[in-house]
Amino acid sequence: MRRFPIPNLQFLLPFSIFSVLLVGVLYPNLFTVVGSVFPEGTFSLETYVRFFSTPSSLEALRNSLVISISTVVCSALIGVPLAFVFHRYDFTGRRVLRAIASAPVLLPPLVGVLAIYVFLYGESGTVSRLIQYLLGLDEPWPQLNGMPAVVFIHAYSMYVYFFLFTGAGLQRLDYAVEEAAQSLGASRIMTLRRAVLPMLAPVLIGAALITFMSSMASFSAPYIVGIRVLSAEIYISKLNGNVPMALVETVVLACASLAMLVMLRWYEGHSRYSSIGKGVATPRVPIASPLARLGAGVTGTAVVLFLLLPHLMVIVMSFVRDGSWTTELLPPVYTAENYFRLFSDAQFYEPIVNSLWMAAAATAANLVWGLIATFWLRKRRGFNRRFADALIILPWALPGTVVAIAMLESFSTLLAGTIALLPMVYFVRNVPLVYRAIDASFSQMDPSVEEASETLGAGTLYTIRRVILPLVLPGALAGSLLAFIAAFGDFVISIVVFTYLNRPISIEILSQLRAFNYGTAAAYSVLLILVIAIALGLGERIRTTGDSTLVP
Amino acid sequence: MDGVLGQLYPGRTVTHLALVHVNKNFDTTQAVNDLSLEVEQGEILCILGPSGCGKTTTLRMIAGLEAPSSGRILANGKDLTPIPARDRNIGLVFQNYALFPHLNVFENVAFGLRARRQTSADILKRVRRVLDRVRLAQYETRPVHALSGGQQQRVALARALAIEPEVLLLDEPLSNLDPSLREEMREQIRTVIDEFKVTTVFVTHDQQEALALANRVAIMSEGVCRQVGTPDEVYSRPTDPFVARFLGRANLLPARRIRARNGSDALEIAPDFQLPAAATDPESALVFIRPENVLLGAGGYSGRVIRTQFEGPIVQYTLQIDGAEVVAREFHHGRKPHEPGDELHIDIRQDQFHVLQDDEN
Numbered sequence: 001m002r003r004f005p006i007p008n009l010q011f012l013l014p015f016s017i018f019s020v021l022l023v024g025v026l027y028p029n030l031f032t033v034v035g036s037v038f039p040e041g042t043f044s045l046e047t048y049v050r051f052f053s054t055p056s057s058l059e060a061l062r063n064s065l066v067i068s069i070s071t072v073v074c075s076a077l078i079g080v081p082l083a084f085v086f087h088r089y090d091f092t093g094r095r096v097l098r099a100i101a102s103a104p105v106l107l108p109p110l111v112g113v114l115a116i117y118v119f120l121y122g123e124s125g126t127v128s129r130l131i132q133y134l135l136g137l138d139e140p141w142p143q144l145n146g147m148p149a150v151v152f153i154h155a156y157s158m159y160v161y162f163f164l165f166t167g168a169g170l171q172r173l174d175y176a177v178e179e180a181a182q183s184l185g186a187s188r189i190m191t192l193r194r195a196v197l198p199m200l201a202p203v204l205i206g207a208a209l210i211t212f213m214s215s216m217a218s219f220s221a222p223y224i225v226g227i228r229v230l231s232a233e234i235y236i237s238k239l240n241g242n243v244p245m246a247l248v249e250t251v252v253l254a255c256a257s258l259a260m261l262v263m264l265r266w267y268e269g270h271s272r273y274s275s276i277g278k279g280v281a282t283p284r285v286p287i288a289s290p291l292a293r294l295g296a297g298v299t300g301t302a303v304v305l306f307l308l309l310p311h312l313m314v315i316v317m318s319f320v321r322d323g324s325w326t327t328e329l330l331p332p333v334y335t336a337e338n339y340f341r342l343f344s345d346a347q348f349y350e351p352i353v354n355s356l357w358m359a360a361a362a363t364a365a366n367l368v369w370g371l372i373a374t375f376w377l378r379k380r381r382g383f384n385r386r387f388a389d390a391l392i393i394l395p396w397a398l399p400g401t402v403v404a405i406a407m408l409e410s411f412s413t414l415l416a417g418t419i420a421l422l423p424m425v426y427f428v429r430n431v432p433l434v435y436r437a438i439d440a441s442f443s444q445m446d447p448s449v450e451e452a453s454e455t456l457g458a459g460t461l462y463t464i465r466r467v468i469l470p471l472v473l474p475g476a477l478a479g480s481l482l483a484f485i486a487a488f489g490d491f492v493i494s495i496v497v498f499t500y501l502n503r504p505i506s507i508e509i510l511s512q513l514r515a516f517n518y519g520t521a522a523a524y525s526v527l528l529i530l531v532i533a534i535a536l537g538l539g540e541r542i543r544t545t546g547d548s549t550l551v552p
Numbered sequence: 553m554d555g556v557l558g559q560l561y562p563g564r565t566v567t568h569l570a571l572v573h574v575n576k577n578f579d580t581t582q583a584v585n586d587l588s589l590e591v592e593q594g595e596i597l598c599i600l601g602p603s604g605c606g607k608t609t610t611l612r613m614i615a616g617l618e619a620p621s622s623g624r625i626l627a628n629g630k631d632l633t634p635i636p637a638r639d640r641n642i643g644l645v646f647q648n649y650a651l652f653p654h655l656n657v658f659e660n661v662a663f664g665l666r667a668r669r670q671t672s673a674d675i676l677k678r679v680r681r682v683l684d685r686v687r688l689a690q691y692e693t694r695p696v697h698a699l700s701g702g703q704q705q706r707v708a709l710a711r712a713l714a715i716e717p718e719v720l721l722l723d724e725p726l727s728n729l730d731p732s733l734r735e736e737m738r739e740q741i742r743t744v745i746d747e748f749k750v751t752t753v754f755v756t757h758d759q760q761e762a763l764a765l766a767n768r769v770a771i772m773s774e775g776v777c778r779q780v781g782t783p784d785e786v787y788s789r790p791t792d793p794f795v796a797r798f799l800g801r802a803n804l805l806p807a808r809r810i811r812a813r814n815g816s817d818a819l820e821i822a823p824d825f826q827l828p829a830a831a832t833d834p835e836s837a838l839v840f841i842r843p844e845n846v847l848l849g850a851g852g853y854s855g856r857v858i859r860t861q862f863e864g865p866i867v868q869y870t871l872q873i874d875g876a877e878v879v880a881r882e883f884h885h886g887r888k889p890h891e892p893g894d895e896l897h898i899d900i901r902q903d904q905f906h907v908l909q910d911d912e913n
Contacts, residue, residue, distance in 0.1 A: 446648065446650055446653075448646045448648060448650035449650045449651070449652055449653075451615075451617050451637070451644075451646070451650065452644070452646060452650040452651075452652070452711075453652075453663070453667075454616075454617070454636075454637045454638050455615050455616070455617070455637050455638070455640075455642060455643065455644040455712075456638075456643075456663050456664030456667055456711065456712075456715060457639070457641065457664050457667045457668055457715060458638055458663070458664075458667040459638055459667075462667055466663070466666075466667075467652060470654040471654055
């Protein structure tokens with residue numbers, strides 16, 4: 001019946017999957033843990049004792065926790081009410097505003113810090129000086145600095161988690177439950193407190209945990225503002241040559257993040273309310289009174305301005321000649337020379353080329369590995385599957401600094417100082433992102449189409465080529481674009497692993513910043529924002545056209 | 553003729569598909585238990601049963617998507633069991649159709665032919681022919697998600713028929729359609745199957761669908777085949793209480809065989825409710841009577857109406873005959889239905905009841 005015997009190469013699939021997970025994920029993390037308790041080659045907890053008795057280490061830990069908790073609270077206070085407003089009320093410009101609400105996503109972390117802290121609200125920021133000028137103050141205000149600055153930057157970018165999660169939760173919520181509560185005589189407050197919020201609790205907790213994890217892992221903001229936090233402390237210890245301490249700090253930070261991950265997983269598994277009936281969509285209340293409309297319009301414009309100000313500011317700054325803008329409200333001269341320089345001087349375009357090839361190579365590897373891994377793992381149960389799942393989630397759950405230090409230290413004899421290490425770390429870091437995107441695509445696919453293909457006489461390869469790939473590829477590509485964005489704009493991993501020969505854009509932004517070449521730094525930032533916007537737009541298009549073919 | 557089949561069904565020569573002592577175990581449950589079935593060339597066999605009875609598993613084993621735990625599946629006397637699904641040439645129409653969402657109507661139907669590396673001229677000809685038969689010729693270039701449920705089903709049917717399958721399998725062919733569409737689709741499926749003269753097995757939980765579409769019906773429950781026969785046989789002469797109940801409303805009245813006062817054998821349901829018995833009837837029996845065979849207005853039994861239920865053209869009465877509850881259904885032909893409390897004469901003709909072994913007593 002078989003046409004001719006072909007060698008069975010199926011073992012290559014699990015081999016390639018597990019070799020990446022073992023070498024790229026398990027080994028570096030084990031190395032870190034082992035290295036932290038064998039500082040001089042013999043077992044010793046001395047470095048841990050030192051960590052917990054050094055005031056500066058404890059300060060870093062305390063700052064990390066304080067900043068993260070404050071970030072969660074602030075993000076929730078912005079994101080949740082905003083989601084309710086968008087869900088419940090209808091007003092002019094609602095859809096535009098809703099799209100703009102996610103604008104912070106366009107800013108890579110470092111660019112966000114640059115715009116908010118350096119350009120806008122810092123000690124000589126434009127907004128600070130504008131307020132000084134308008135109110136006739138003696139000095140600029142607010143001169144954002146210290147921990148409040150870090151929390152401000154975090155809240156600006158991380159409120160999006162609460163906004164999106166709450167929005168999705170409200171979307172799923174069955175409005176009939178609210179109508180039922182009201183028909184039973186509950187007041188609006190009571191309906192909110194006893195019916196709506198309890199049903200939203202799971203998404204709110206999910207958003208809080210993710211915000212907390214992101215904030216603990218955040219590097220750019222505390223590093224630039226100069227606040228001692230764990231994620232930055234790791235890098236500084238490493239820079240000072242205190243590798244054992246860097247490893248201990250890495251383990252402590254990793255443990256904190258993993259604890260959050262375990263809680264997140266537990267909540268995902270245990271407390272999801274699903275509505276029982278078909279559900280009724282929430283009617284949106286149009287804002288009727290002219291005064292309220294005016295108020296809504298003004299507030300809306302203010303919110304848009306606030307959200308887009310960092311982007312606008314970076315664009316404006318990119319046209320300012322380095323060093324020409326000092327105390328004026330608006331820049332005195334505009335020039336395009338920052339951009340010309342980026343593309344004419346090798347010194348300046350090398351980082352762009354570096355970022356492009358490293359992000360592209362890492363993403364291509366992510367896509368190929370992700371397809372192989374999902375294809376093989378989706379039909380497995382038992383130990384193999386659980387082991388792989390646990391390893392796959394790690395690079396997402398662990399802070400970027402942790403992933404970077406672990407890989408740098410564990411591969412130090414082999415790869416440190418080579419240009420190959422950085423794209424490899426990008427790859428490992430994005431394994432979960434791409435894997436999950438492809439896995440989601442697979443789970444949207446009706447499993448019986450594969451069987452249909454088989455009954456129609458198609459062999460495995462034919463089925464993969466003609467059925468599985470066309471159905472899974474849109475989601476896989478969209479996920480890969482997200483990975484590309486993350487690698488292209490990355491700062492936290494790059495700063496740990498880069499060498500001069502592969503210095504990426506973010507590192508160049510930092511060094512321009514240090515030389516006070518704000519115009520050049522801004523031009524690079526605009527480039528990053530543009531690429532991210534294009535990639536996101538492309539991903540959205542691929543995903544939506546792909547989705548329409550998934551529903552037969 | 554295969555040896556095993558010869559032993560099983562001596563004298564039959566047109567058997568096309570046969571299941572021989574097939575078992576299927578999933579972890580702890582036995583989905584199919586010692587199932588033997590034969591389907592003749594060109595026949596439409598329906599496997600009927602409640603959900604979870606093993607009927608879909610049986611279909612998937614015929615298609616090659618599940619392997620039997622033991623037993624064999626034969627086509628034209630050849631053992632299919634070791635052959636993978638892709639080499640069986642058996643067309644399967646999935647319950648949810650499983651159309652390829654990224655391909656248009658034509659490409660969906662052409663899929664199996666392309667997998668067989670046919671020339672494009674052949675493919676064009678055959679796809680056009682099949683689409684024509686299912687009356688979808690003008691929808692060739694449509695994406696499948698732009699079709700209605702009934703049209704999607706016809707694409708699925710065309711796709712399965714395009715490969716000119718040995719056997720056509722249909723999994724719950726009408727269950728995903730609006731009730732208003734079902735009857736129409738039933739006719740169309742019947743027409744298409746007749747035109748292609750293809751041996752067909754379909755599974756359903758809907759007894760009307762089974763009786764209307766099949767040449768023969770196999771009733772399954774809990775993995776076991778209870779009875780196989782023509783629609784009329786299984787409806788009128790069930791061999792099993794489960795079959796009797798599953799194929800529509802049934803009176804199943806416990807009875808004992810006694811020697812009646814006139815000296816002949818009788819089945820006593822109640823002292824004043826006795827039916828004539830045959831010598832072969834068991835001591836402890838279940839008397840099976842379809843409600844439409846309980847004739848009202850004349851006859852030797854007297855009963856009282858307990859409940860009247862009006863169902864449009866038909867009225868259903870719950871009666872008591874000497875304490876035994878009997879359900880009767882009749883067309884009212886515009887007459888005023890009987891009311892609870894009415895006393896009626898009732899007749900049950902000798903050829904319209906059927907005696908089953910009562911296993912429970």
